[in-house]
Amino acid sequence: MVIALGFEGSANKLGVGVIKDGVVLSNPRETFISPPGEGFMPKETAEHHRQKVLQVLKLALEQAKVTHSDIDVICYTKGPGMGAPLATVAIVARTVAQLWNKPLLGVNHCIGHIEMGRLITGAQNxxxxxxxxxxxxxxxxxxxxxxxxxxxxxxxxxxxxxxxxxxxxxxxxxxxxxxxxxxxxxxxxxxxxxxxxxxxxxxxxxxxxxxxxxxxxxxxxxxxxxxxxxxxxxxxxxxxxxxxxxxxxxxxxxxxxxxxxxxxxxxxxxxxxxxxxxxxxxxxxxDERFCIDNGVMIAQAGYEMFQSGTRMKWEDAYITQRYRTDEVETTWRND
CATH class of the missing domain: 3.30.420.40 (ATPase, nucleotide binding domain)
Structure with missing residues (x-):
């Protein structure tokens, strides 16, 4: 039994999710919404994530009915995405991983979408x-x-x-x-x-x-x-x-x-x-719970990586705005 906690914040959606062996335990999300006629800028989006991330984390743990001691691995979006929001959420993920003494994994955002889609729909290949x-x-x-x-x-x-x-x-x-x-x-x-x-x-x-x-x-x-x-x-x-x-x-x-x-x-x-x-x-x-950016998709991809033996050194726990889908070796798939 493995419980993974995932942080997503690559754009204007901030999400934290908990998954346990393929079962979604919680998936709360907060969205930064800009005024009509405007897009969302990195600085304002990062500030939104900074203000909201701890309450979303607390809510995710409460809804999942788990404590930090139950978590086996902490996962965060490594990239691609907007630099400032990515960095804001990655800092929180690194901090709680160190405070709770848990392994940390950086997840490719797109791989998170794919693995969540495969899990929810049952699509094979x-x-x-x-x-x-x-x-x-x-x-x-x-x-x-x-x-x-x-x-x-x-x-x-x-x-x-x-x-x-x-x-x-x-x-x-x-x-x-x-x-x-x-x-x-x-x-x-x-x-x-x-x-x-x-x-x-x-x-x-x-x-x-x-x-x-x-x-x-x-x-x-x-x-x-x-x-x-x-x-x-x-x-x-x-x-x-x-x-x-x-x-x-x-x-x-x-x-x-x-x-x-x-x-x-x-x-x-x-x-x-x-x-x-x-x-x-x-x-x-x-539907929108899982196709729009969310925390549990990062938890699911990280869970798959963790189960297949992938581990990450602390010095590799950075973010990158450019991170190609095909750069990731899918160690968890054997088909």
Whole structure:
């Protein structure tokens, strides 16, 4: 029996989670929400995490009904992410690990998403679409690594959606992507937007620029905010489905797993499910508890690492803003 405690704070979500042999014991989360029309800056986000992290840690232990002596390993997000928020949460993880005399493991943020998705959905060896505010990757497992088959060449799909929400000055509560999704449901008129797939890779910055330059004039015409959100979603999701389908065929896979914050978008799940149905594959996805950044996903990935014998020296307990998914050797997988 192993109990792992996980800290996540790579962006505007601060989460602390406890997992015990694959059973989620607690997963509280606090989100830093910036004003409409603005993004979240590293300094303010780090300050939010600094103010909230101890109460979230206390809540995680209370909800899990465990004390610090029950914890076997402490895990934290090593990267990728925003420097100041990552460092703030890593300092807390290092401190409690030393105070409680527990081993410490740095976890790759993306691996956390994948392992949490596999645990919750039961997907065995899926082709993974990882979509969030900071990352867009199409991933498949091969020879002890999660290999990146395709990715965004510029900005992540979540960043594209978030920045368009700023153009429209819609609320960031609970998240700009969620509010775009709700508006898109009411859209009826499709605006043709640039469609940028380059082999297995995708590009979103041109679509965003195209909309930034034309939104005012489109709104003066016969288009609504709802129409623009609908058009943007349909276009970028079609790009993601196309590239995921190509990876699915290449890997001869029968499973697709969507992870990351954008992964709880029901329209993306609907489009992907249709593609999977046509290919005789099965779609796996989670809800906002586990697809949006959270602490228990870091605990789960750290648990897998710890169980497979991975240990970390104190001098390696740093953070890095750039940490590729395929840099991590998946010691816990033998398939």
């Amino acid at each position: 899926p082709t993974v679409l990882y979509v969030s505010g900071g990352n867009t990757q199409i991933i498949a497992y091969a020879r002890k690594r999660y290999r990146i088959f395709g990715e965004a060449l510029d900005i992540a799909v979540g960043n594209c959606l978030d920045r368009f929400a700023r153009v429209l000055k819609i609320s960031n509560d609970p998240s700009p992507g969620y509010n775009i999704e709700q508006l898109a449901k009411k859209g009826t008129k499709f605006v043709a937007l640039p469609y940028s797939v380059k082999g297995m890779d995708v590009s979103f910055s041109g679509i965003l620029t195209y909309l930034e330059e034309r939104t005012t004039s489109l709104l003066k015409q016969d288009y609504t905010q709802e129409d623009l959100c609908y058009s943007l979603q349909e276009t970028v999701f079609a790009m993601l489905v196309e590239t995921t389908e190509r990876a699915l065929a290449h890997c001869n896979s029968s499973e697709v797993l969507i992870v990351g914050g954008v992964g709880c978008n029901l329209r993306l799940q609907e489009m992907m499910a249709e593609m999977c149905k046509e290919r005789g594959a099965k779609l796996f996805a989670t």
